[in-house]
Amino acid sequence: MAIIILGIESSCDETSASVSIDGKIVSNIIANQTIHQNYGGVVPELASRVHQQNIIPTIHQAISDAKINKNQLHAVAFTRGPGLLGSLLVGVSFAKAFALALNIPLIQVNHMQAHVLAHFIAPKNSENYSPPTFPFLCLTVSGGHTQIVLVKNYFDMEIIGQTLDDAAGEAFDKTAKILGLPYPGGPLIDKYAQLGQPIYTFTEPKIADLNFSFSGLKTAILYFVRDNVKQNPDFLAQNMNNICASVQWRIVTILLNKLKKAAQQYQIKHIAIAGGVSANSGLRKELLSEAQKNNWTTYIPDFEYCTDNAAMIAIAGHYKYLNHDFVGQDITPQPRLIF
Ligand code: KG4
Ligand code: ZN
Numbered sequence: 001m002a003i004i005i006l007g008i009e010s011s012c013d014e015t016s017a018s019v020s021i022d023g024k025i026v027s028n029i030i031a032n033q034t035i036h037q038n039y040g041g042v043v044p045e046l047a048s049r050v051h052q053q054n055i056i057p058t059i060h061q062a063i064s065d066a067k068i069n070k071n072q073l074h075a076v077a078f079t080r081g082p083g084l085l086g087s088l089l090v091g092v093s094f095a096k097a098f099a100l101a102l103n104i105p106l107i108q109v110n111h112m113q114a115h116v117l118a119h120f121i122a123p124k125n126s127e128n129y130s131p132p133t134f135p136f137l138c139l140t141v142s143g144g145h146t147q148i149v150l151v152k153n154y155f156d157m158e159i160i161g162q163t164l165d166d167a168a169g170e171a172f173d174k175t176a177k178i179l180g181l182p183y184p185g186g187p188l189i190d191k192y193a194q195l196g197q198p199i200y201t202f203t204e205p206k207i208a209d210l211n212f213s214f215s216g217l218k219t220a221i222l223y224f225v226r227d228n229v230k231q232n233p234d235f236l237a238q239n240m241n242n243i244c245a246s247v248q249w250r251i252v253t254i255l256l257n258k259l260k261k262a263a264q265q266y267q268i269k270h271i272a273i274a275g276g277v278s279a280n281s282g283l284r285k286e287l288l289s290e291a292q293k294n295n296w297t298t299y300i301p302d303f304e305y306c307t308d309n310a311a312m313i314a315i316a317g318h319y320k321y322l323n324h325d326f327v328g329q330d331i332t333p334q335p336r337l338i339f
Pocket of ligand 2: 115
């Protein structure tokens with residue numbers, strides 16, 4: 001009998017629902033929240049209100065696109081954390097009520113582990129997809145996290161490096177704010193960077209081990225912009241593409257230098273990237289170039305499975321279902337959930 005799982009994701013500002021049948025994603029609906037653009041960042045209270053509005057239609061659509069009936073579901077998997085408490089509460093409460101009403105098991109999923117497990121979703125239009133083989137390294141880079149994860153098995157993961165301050169996505173978004181670009185700025189910096197050259201130098205922070213730091217870069221960019229605009233008020237408008245290319249190049253090289261170090265240290269040649277920032281064209285390009293030089297096999301999820309989505313929750317739920325790893329109705333969200 002095919003195992004059918006409903007995945008629900010509501011950790012930040014995307015309400016998403018997805019259905020998997022025997023580990024294959026058959027629907028993945030993502031409702032984005034545009035309201036935060038007016039505020040330059042995600043406003044937690046607004047995010048949870050919009051989740052409330054979106055959750056039922058999103059789940060309804062995911063079930064209907066999967067061409068199944070809700071009574072065919074075997075389990076409901078949901079993001080327990082990490083994330084914003086009010087946002088998580090909406091998804092967790094709905095998952096609990098839905099599972100109770102259908103009398104099926106509940107499965108809790110760690111959002112960061114799910115980003116890694118997105119690599120086990122076969123990309124669209126690829127018949128012979130081979131997922132990563134264990135052990136592999138995954139650079140998980142999002143608006144809230146920057147981690148190098150040693151993935152020994154589906155749920156046996158170890159964080160071997162992480163940011164000590166800002167996340168890589170935050171570095172993109174905060175830079176965009178300094179440059180006067182709207183939120184979220186990561187995709188826009190990427191767009192402008194592709195039209196420019198990395199002619200401005202920002203120093204690489206010297207951080208021990210496999211850890212990262214991005215807060216110094218943010219300050220360096222702030223001073224760089226302030227000093228140049230003082231001399232030429234049109235500096236930003238005239239040089240936007242080159243500034244974005246320079247910032248992007250620095251963020252990407254900070255990430256890749258640590259990833260190379262980790263690959264050497266752990267003698268691993270299977271390298272994956274995940275999370276919203278893995279959509280970045282510079283990161284993808286440089287990763288492929290490093291792969292050639294170092295003989296790596298690389299894994300990059302489909303764009304739709306890079307940013308926050310419920311397909312990765314459904315796939316994680318599928319593997320947990322196989323392990324009978326269920327939770328009870330007393331489960332609560334955990335904003336600071338770690339592995
Ligand atoms: O994983 P995600 O969707 O949400 C979190 O869990 O944070 O990641 C969102 C982050 C934002 O910081 C956004 O600016 C960044 O990913 N991002 C990008 C790109 N697309 C999304 N950053 C750089 N280049 C991109 N193309
Ligand atoms: Zn995420």
